[in-house]
Amino acid sequence: MTQPDHPVHPPGVARRLAALAVAGTVVVGTVAVGATPASAAPETIDDATLRWGLSTEVQSAPPFGGCNYLSAGESDGTQASYRTSAGDVSILKDGAAPTWANKCAGAASHAANQEVVWSGGSGTVDPATGEVELAFTGRLSVNFYGGLVPFTVENPVVTVDADGNGQMVATLFGYGSSMEDPNVKVPLDPVSGVVVADLSDVGSAGEGGFTVTPDYAGVEYEPPAGSGGTPQNRTNPGWGAWPSSWIDFHYETGLTSYWYSSGGTADPYKAPAALTISYQGGGGEPGPADGEQAISVTVPETAEPGEFLWSIDGDQAVDLGETADQGTHLQATGAIDPISVTDTRTGGPEWSISGQVSDFTGGLSGGYLGWSPKVVTAGAGAVAGGTVTSTLSGGGAGLSEPSTLAAAPSGHPSGTASVGADLDLRLPVDTAAGSYTTTLTITALS
Template identity: 35%
Template sequence: MSRRTRPAGGRRAVLAAAVLAAAVLLGCTVWSGPPATAADDDVVVDVTIPQPEAVRVSDAQLRWGLNEESGAGAFFGGCNFLSAGIAGSTGGARPWTAGDGLYAARAGDVRIEKATSDGGTEPASWATRCLDPAGAPVDVGSTESTTRSEVVVDGGVGTLDLTARSASVRWTGSFTVAFYGGMTYWSATDPVLEVADGSGTLTARLSGYGADRQDPGRWVRLAPRTVTLAVLEDVELTREGLVVLPTYRGVAVDAPAGTVGQTVRDATNSAHWGSFPQDFVDFQGEVGQASYWFTSGGARDRAKPATRLVVSMDARTPVTTPDDDAPGGAPDTSPTPAAPVNEVRERPAAGPRAAATPDDAGVAVPAAQVPAGAGGQSLAAQPSAAPPTRDLLDDLREDPVALSAAAAVALLGAGGGIGLRRGWVVLPWVR
């Protein structure tokens, strides 16, 4: 009986192919030996394993509080706060009221959330916009007193490529940042995240209203423009998303003309010295908030650094952050100055004028310029956390809004019938 025998070379070729096939399935790399020669009967197979292509993102979530100052107490108007949507015009520099209808906790895919005392979050509201996680009014005398509010935007679309360390996601929607109870505010529309090789930006189209400090009665609509909200470095992308602290510390900036300059960096401020992006600060120069976004030497400098930014590639499974990862990032270890004294906030109530009274236009003006139940700062006397380290007027000179507010309170206390009218109070050009 004859038996057909498979050539040895053929058996080796079949075996090599089988091994290579198994290696591909297991994600292994197999060495095929030295290059083949004409005398060898082995088969050399070059296998190229395809790399994963970019993943399509259809419902990404953006979560960011900008900085602690955006949810802190203000020298006038109660507090600084975040609002969903684009706020319309008040017609002048004055705090918002509930009746204005400008505030929104949600608008489309955008919502505002604030921290709770148990470490969670809850929807913000007009009534709670000036309250810290424990339910107490935020205190302008402490840079650690904040609502810890964040803008949350869902519905982001784009691509994620982990191999290229890149991502491109855009959201549809707007939010508004209001300071001094709404005396000065601006809005950001349709944020866009771009990341390439570990670096990136978050941009948006900004709009809002501004005034001229030489003409306090002027109230102008600013031309919308695309501005850099945040510059991102050392971005670690994962399939779930990213958590990154935008650059601020160590960033120098050229202050807009007519505003206070960036203070010199030294041992007392090095831990929190820095700035938001230059084009962002330039825009804020027109709004009236410029020095709130860089180290200006004011009492609120510690609250200005950017807080962490979180992007979840699927809003249904948000990226989790470590419990010990503070919103502000690295702790500030620079010396802690004594708390500033707010002459306006600590001035006693003016007796019978403490109740709301109509101004010349017939509009009711609460004595504290904060809607009832808002949890905002009161003009009534409150104890100071620490004695001042400098003259009270020094802080007021840095803060024209507080100075003008003090004048307003003095007039009301003297029995004058003049209320806070449109454009009457100067915006905070110096902070």
């Protein structure tokens, strides 16, 4: 059943903000023995995370009600098969797990704000060349037309070559719908080797991950002869296409025209959203080369009496999504991953946790980012730091200068606290469209 583009309304000005990487790293006890220099070997990765919202069209609603929605695992489009977590796959909406009741919120304005998170990805990353090969396990289901046309993406593999070009390849299966009765779903055989996304100009792939928007603009697509597919529109601004094997699969689901410019009113929403790959290097440092020995030591995380410990809880990647045009500025909000602080030292000496961001890629000032610290779970005498405003709203330097997240006075009781902060990014209205990243460095003093 070929589904026509549904009526849509142009959104306000929006510019995409990519992942904000939050990291605190300590390296202890690494020693190289030997006089023969050698190049580093590729790193083994077992903790990679893939985050993606697919497209604005996936965040939208058809004209007759319901919405297009994501679910974890294999779905047949019914509530009984709806999951927000299945194995290494989870679904987030506005940063939290959605429910069946609220999954469609915002879809009428193309802002359902859903994303899939694949965790536990494994493979290799070469920090010298930027080459990447990461495999993820699990299934994502995309439920189009309120679940009338569900299809599933299984076990994606992401590769990037030394020139920064790559692909995401996966197995696809799902259901076709009957033209006589759209409630009748016909199971489709799995198709392996489908190119889900083509990637170009991936930068710094060997440095903890990358954010990239898959190719679309200017990509040509020709419907196969005799397929009855709608010819591609190459006249309207922003025309383009997803990979041809992805589109060709959807001749069975009836969703082909949702993945390339076909001249309909939904065309502005079809381009893929930016995706983020992040990792810390769960397999450890690169293996030793000839003439070297690697010596490592593990410091246990369990707090012993008389110690001060802190750690970042979460995947250390914050996606601020897309900015919203507020008239005088563009704005995006989010929250950092919580930070756990444990202090069992005798006498309760004072401590503090502070943060500072670098400038964003593209030359945007880190001062555009502000935060409002908060104590998530009280303990260890934790008191939230003061609000830091963006330079566009309150002057000052924003988070481009060290700012207190939380602190405790001398004589505080022993215990554990969880502290966090809500982020507020404000950019000039003439900021160029694109993806921008920065790094938040957390520092603890005790």
